[in-house]
Amino acid sequence: MAETLFYLLSIGAIACGAGVIRARMPLFSVLCLLGAFFCLSGIYLLAGFQFLAVTQLLVYAGAIMVLFLFVIMLLNLGDENEIARQSGIALSGKQLAVAGTSAGVFALIGVLTAGYGIAPVETASTRASGIDELQTLAVELFSRYMLPFEAASLLLLLTMIGVIAIAKRQRAGEPTHTGAGFPWTKEPLDEESTL
């Protein structure tokens, strides 16, 4: 039963992941991502991590994806061609594809260097039992994993500041960087770049 569910959820997660990439409308990408999160949450549950499962739904499905939708609706994004036209930035999908593929090819080379033969892998036992107890989780987090926890808080602060620094409106009188990035090569500010 659990195994069947695991495979069902995994297939669901992968299918949703493919949907995120394949969907032409950003809104459907978001919905597919939502589906993937649900499947992942189900897999966590199967593995016995209740808290993780709930947190996954709470944080990603309940909050982050809602903000994604909010942004997509606010900008009223249609299909992807329109987005490319609006932003004026052609992110070369080809380059990205090459990079992604080369990671795959790289892995394949790695396999070849390793030699052949697949034996069932005896995975090391993780501390699955008891970690889901909220208190155990909290104690682990604030003792053994305290440093990464604090580093993560710094990471979030930094990301927040970085995003605000990029997104905040420039004050009047500050030189804007246009064209090649130099204040005295004054090009007319077009509307898109002031956004």
Added chain:
Amino acid sequence: MEDFLVILLKVAAIYGGVIGTAALYTLAERKVAAWIQYRIGPNRVGPWGLLQPLADGVKFIFKEELVPAGANKLLFRLAPMMSAVPAMLTIAVVPFAGDMTLFGVDTFGAIAKIDMSAFYVVAIGGLGVYGIILGGWSSNSKYSLMGGLRASAQMVSYELSLLLGILSIVVVSGSADLYDIVDAQSGAIWRWNAFQQPLAFGLFVIATFAETNRHPFDFAECEPELVAGFHTEYSSMKFALFFLGEYCAMIVMASLTTTFFLGGFEVPFWADAPWVIQLAAFGAKTAFFLFLFLWVRWTLPRFRFDQLMSLGWKVMLPLSLLNVFLYGALTSFGAFGD
């Protein structure tokens, strides 16, 4: 076999009860409104107008269904369900009563008992917003879209305060199981979290109003500005589903406030009351909050949207964090240890 039947019975009773309450609640809304405004309210269908919800239901079924041109048909149809289902799912873990024996089977007064139920209710309950956003977006109408946008911003903002309120309760109770949380409040009336954590109580209640899109925070369907907000384009049973989802969400929120802050099904001064009495006590407490929703709606004016946002982020969130910090510190110094 009997176990299974008892579970089926509980499911039927709880869902039937909740949907019945939701139906009656629509009537109560109009009756209370009438009472506050010195009117009489619906009184033609059945005694005191009690059959009015039924008549409304029949009316909805016979109304014409419209799908606006240019609407995304799939999402337009899905949205009402996505709004009603999460509210229904959350009811599954709400403890309506303590341990009980039904037909010789020992059981408890909820559909399911899970360890993380305190977080489960927020996680699943928070998904109700998708129905509203997607309904607003798929209608292909600017009023609906505005309603959906407002709902999403509002619910994400206030979910934080809601969750942080629950967090401080979980910290103090030492468990995320709703039954344990109720247990931790048993014994005496001052052990109720409403008295132990008045700040969290106040913030939680305010946040529930925002989460259910009720007055004074009902910006998703604010009539003077947005016609009817996210459900402007909906009619017939789809509209009824939205309606049902909204009222179910209110019932869930009221019963959660009861569970978290008013000792749930605990009967004051009667520790081991039979489950029927517990159920009645739970109903009474919940009814108070349900009444509060209506009372506020018909007496307070609506906020402005930027006021709502600044209240959420600049007042409620810092206070909630302060509250969590305070009660975390108190707990770690053993103030609630027993």
Added chain:
Amino acid sequence: MNAYIEQMGLIAPELVLTALSLFVLTWDLLKKGRNSDHIGYATLVGLAVTGWLLLQQWGMLGDKGTQTAFGMVTIDRFGTFFKLFTVGSMAVVTLFVMLDKNERKHGIGEYYFLLIGASIGAFFMVSTNNLLLLMLGLELLSLASYSLAGFHKGSKRSAEAALKYIVFGGLSAGVMLYGISLLYGLTGTLDLGLMGHAPEGSGAVSLATQFDASPIPVAIAVVLVLAGFAYKVSVVPFHFWTPDVYEGAPTPVTTFLAVGSKAAGFAALLRFVGALFLTDGVDASIVAYGDRIGFLLAILAAITMTLGNLSALRQGSLKRMLAYSSIAHAGYVLMGAASMTSEGFAAAMFYLAAYYCMNLGAFGFLIYFEGVTGKDDIDSLKGMGWRHPVVAWSMVVFLVALTGLPPTVGFYGKLILFYAAIDAGLAWLVIIAAINSVISLFYYFRVAKSMFLTEPVPQVPMRQHGLAGILCVLAVVTVLAGLGAFKDPLRGWADEGPASLEIYATDAGSR
């Protein structure tokens, strides 16, 4: 409690930097965006304190050997070496930001904050054996870099740079995390030391045991993590973001990306490879596989340097040319990792130290040049040699060093890299590298030629004495570090690194 304070003492440099970043942020808020130079000075003071602490630590490590703080941060001379250079390059980059004519002088406190945040990330990256903390350090560094790359809001190129960087960076982080999760699943630990050799009762399974049972999952995991590092240091199949990002980002940021960020990536790569395959006590069966990984790295190194140099030949923009040159240099450094010996690692460290000097200088020149002309193409360099002789001659020194000619540190760095590679039996790679050095001569000296041998074009004479001074100092350092009395201590420090990683000294003949 005492042990706790002691461990806090071990991560004091990181704590000082964190405090500094928060101070900078708060101060900027309080000053409401008035002149930001004060914040720059505060940053410099904080970096100086950090540097002093690191020097203390270096001395302490000599007495006590490697220390571990909170079970995650490994304080050893390898890490401290890179931290010292990170702090040094951060100080120079901070000066660049303050002296950059193209940057506004008001309300850019976030700029400094993000730079400090990036260096905290680099600190964690270079000094941890724990993959979780390594990933967090990497993300700190990356996320700060993404925001910094897009810091010039009005500029479309800057926005494009940030977008490209974040998309490619996200992909690479995903690939790497996948590898790490496989490694964790296979071994049951996130600690690289335990992966290399898991004693009884540690609850972990060593990678070698898993490799014997089933090589393919292990290979995939290792290679995916390596791919993640390869993105970070822009090794060839994963280099696409580099030119565009380097070109679009504000030039001081580009400097940091090309120097600090890249060196941190290499440090983490060396530590990863070393801990899994080369340290004393690694289970024997995985060592042979390590050699094959080394061969893979050697091929990547060859492709990277060749492609980087060939592309650099065709660039009209100095910034883009330097971007491709930094790709080529990643190839050279990778030679050291590919040789899979302690000598190779030491050579890579030495070369990175040299790279700090000469690339900081080259990018500093670029900032100066942009400040004078507002352009960055090589043709506009005409006459720089006669109008700004000090700066131009400094640039010539950097170009000589980048090419790898004596008497600069670049020459000596390449020399020991080549030696290490030959010792490891990679003579073919050395031949390719030598050919590449000759190719690089063409494009580096095109710059010199443009500066000195062509008719000057009319320019606004803008002198920037501060920048010129820094460039002079860097040029002198670049030359001196290549000379005997100064290069030998540097070499000694670099040799300490592999020793502190406990990488076993290999018998070159047996390979």
